[in-house]
Amino acid sequence: MITDMAEESNTAKDNHMAELAAALNERFKPLEVNYDQYFAYLKIEPGALPAVMQSLYDDWGMNYLGNLDAVDYGEEFEVVYHLYGIPAHDKKIAVKVRVPRQNPSVPSLIAIYPTADWQEREAYDLMGIQFTDHPNLVRVLLPDDFSGHPLRKDFGKGV
Amino acid sequence: MIETETYTINIGPQHPSTHGGLHVEAIMDGEEVKDAIVHVGYVHRSVEKIAESRTYAQFVPYASRLDYLASHLPTLGYVQAVEKLAGIIVPERAEYIRVIVSELSRIASHMIFVGSLAIDLGATTGMVYCFRDRERIMDMFEMSSGQRMIASYMRLGGISADLPESFYPAVESFINDLPGMIAEYHGLISGNEILQERCKDVGILSAQDAVAYGVTGPNLRASGVDYDLRRDDPYGIYPRFEFRVPTGQNGDSWDRFMVRIEEMEQSGRIIKQALRDMPSGEIQAKVPRILKPEKGREVYHRVESSKGELGFHLVSDGSDKPYRVHVRAPSFINLMVLPLICRGGKLQDVITNIATLDPVLGESDR
Numbered sequence A: 001m002i003t004d005m006a007e008e009s010n011t012a013k014d015n016h017m018a019e020l021a022a023a024l025n026e027r028f029k030p031l032e033v034n035y036d037q038y039f040a041y042l043k044i045e046p047g048a049l050p051a052v053m054q055s056l057y058d059d060w061g062m063n064y065l066g067n068l069d070a071v072d073y074g075e076e077f078e079v080v081y082h083l084y085g086i087p088a089h090d091k092k093i094a095v096k097v098r099v100p101r102q103n104p105s106v107p108s109l110i111a112i113y114p115t116a117d118w119q120e121r122e123a124y125d126l127m128g129i130q131f132t133d134h135p136n137l138v139r140v141l142l143p144d145d146f147s148g149h150p151l152r153k154d155f156g157k158g159v
Numbered sequence B: 001m002i003e004t005e006t007y008t009i010n011i012g013p014q015h016p017s018t019h020g021g022l023h024v025e026a027i028m029d030g031e032e033v034k035d036a037i038v039h040v041g042y043v044h045r046s047v048e049k050i051a052e053s054r055t056y057a058q059f060v061p062y063a064s065r066l067d068y069l070a071s072h073l074p075t076l077g078y079v080q081a082v083e084k085l086a087g088i089i090v091p092e093r094a095e096y097i098r099v100i101v102s103e104l105s106r107i108a109s110h111m112i113f114v115g116s117l118a119i120d121l122g123a124t125t126g127m128v129y130c131f132r133d134r135e136r137i138m139d140m141f142e143m144s145s146g147q148r149m150i151a152s153y154m155r156l157g158g159i160s161a162d163l164p165e166s167f168y169p170a171v172e173s174f175i176n177d178l179p180g181m182i183a184e185y186h187g188l189i190s191g192n193e194i195l196q197e198r199c200k201d202v203g204i205l206s207a208q209d210a211v212a213y214g215v216t217g218p219n220l221r222a223s224g225v226d227y228d229l230r231r232d233d234p235y236g237i238y239p240r241f242e243f244r245v246p247t248g249q250n251g252d253s254w255d256r257f258m259v260r261i262e263e264m265e266q267s268g269r270i271i272k273q274a275l276r277d278m279p280s281g282e283i284q285a286k287v288p289r290i291l292k293p294e295k296g297r298e299v300y301h302r303v304e305s306s307k308g309e310l311g312f313h314l315v316s317d318g319s320d321k322p323y324r325v326h327v328r329a330p331s332f333i334n335l336m337v338l339p340l341i342c343r344g345g346k347l348q349d350v351i352t353n354i355a356t357l358d359p360v361l362g363e364s365d366r
Helices: A002-028 A046-060 A116-127 B047-051 B057-064 B072-086 B092-120 B124-145 B167-190 B193-199 B207-212 B218-222 B253-277 B330-342 B347-357 B361-365
Strands: A032-035 A040-044 A064-073 A076-084 A093-100 A105-107 A130-132 B007-011 B023-029 B032-039 B298-304 B309-316 B322-328
Touching: A002 A032, A002 A040, A002 A046, A040 A046, A046 A093, A046 A105, A064 A116, A064 B298, A064 B309, A064 B322, A076 B309, A093 A105, A116 A130, A116 B330, B007 B347, B023 B347, B032 B330, B032 B347, B047 B057, B047 B322, B057 B072, B072 B092, B072 B298, B072 B309, B092 B124, B092 B167, B092 B253, B092 B347, B124 B167, B167 B193, B167 B253, B193 B253, B193 B347, B207 B218, B207 B330, B218 B253, B253 B347, B330 B347, B330 B361
Parallel strands: A040 A093, A105 A130
Antiparallel strands: A032 A040, A064 A076, A076 A093, B007 B023, B023 B032, B298 B309, B309 B322
């Protein structure tokens, strides 16, 4: 009985995220859009990030940047932003940008989301992502004289 | 006004009021705090890197050690994230037991908050009362998991063992005594005029700043923002319980204190309902011994921990080990507003503000 209800509500969530993904696709013409029952995923160019985020903040009520982190995919890094709205609980958007390993630079979002400050410093510290226009991009967890970025997959492997 | 030279006072990293290894550089102009620079990372243990060389199940004890004052809450966040990733359905009874131990963890964490605020502000006796009451929760955790503080009790798809018979009378008497304990804290701590003077209108955080800086949990609610993930982005079986989300008005240290006291009462209500409705049955779902979530899948799962939004971002590459684990630590992000709320205050207010932001450095530094 309870399982059925859960399944039903999952389908409803799927439909909701599908609508959200379609609306995002319509509005931003991103590189890629997809969704699961928890998030609508929006993949965009790094250069478009500040404009897209500003618009999500202003027009979609996404005023809360819940999480920011980076994933090492070998040739590229992916920076992921999980956005929510307070009190707009129904929209959940994950914005992703991919940057090349040789030049991993992403515009900083401090001007829109002050909470990005330490989270960007952490992504720089542990993964080596360069956030342009960040006023104080220094290490936050590791000592200042540490060399390398330990969450990179090649860290400590002589590369 | 005469320009005076500023000077720096270092608070921590080795100082009892910093609740672990936290270093605050207070830039002083006379008696006034001009600015504060926060340094974290003294207990960085590279938990996220370790996760990449452990299987999904092996990481559970590491998750427990993130927030050692409420170890069930980060464990819950992690196991639920993996369950989302791999599509595991948890048996009903295990869900109820998870809620009971999680809410007990929340009460224990808030008791530490009240006690450590008291001792930071010089009220040693108040601290002893809170730790006395918290001890009863630690005893219950010892009964259920064999561990007092870092009880890696939850498993992927369930919990490690059913509750022993001795647990029920202990939890029932604790819940019945909880209102009396809280009344005692009010009499001993919140009724104290010195404590009130040192908390009221100290470290005011506006609702707007709280949201902008990503402050979550009781700190956000104290600023008047009615946002609790247990209600607003529910996980597990939380929609089945009735509870109120307490909020403050001024966002000062006093509100942060009072919100947590009220949250203890509400957690007591949830535990009561869980004990009443708990069915009998299985406590562990059938989970493959070698769990390999589908390649390319990722989840971000968040729970309301005693400190705020605790999130896990997991990425799978189809192997038995996670490709990437990121912990969104509420203590880390809440600490970002410390300079903001300290500016313009006195040095003594910095101590109050650290205490009422309630960071736990094991989680902040990961």
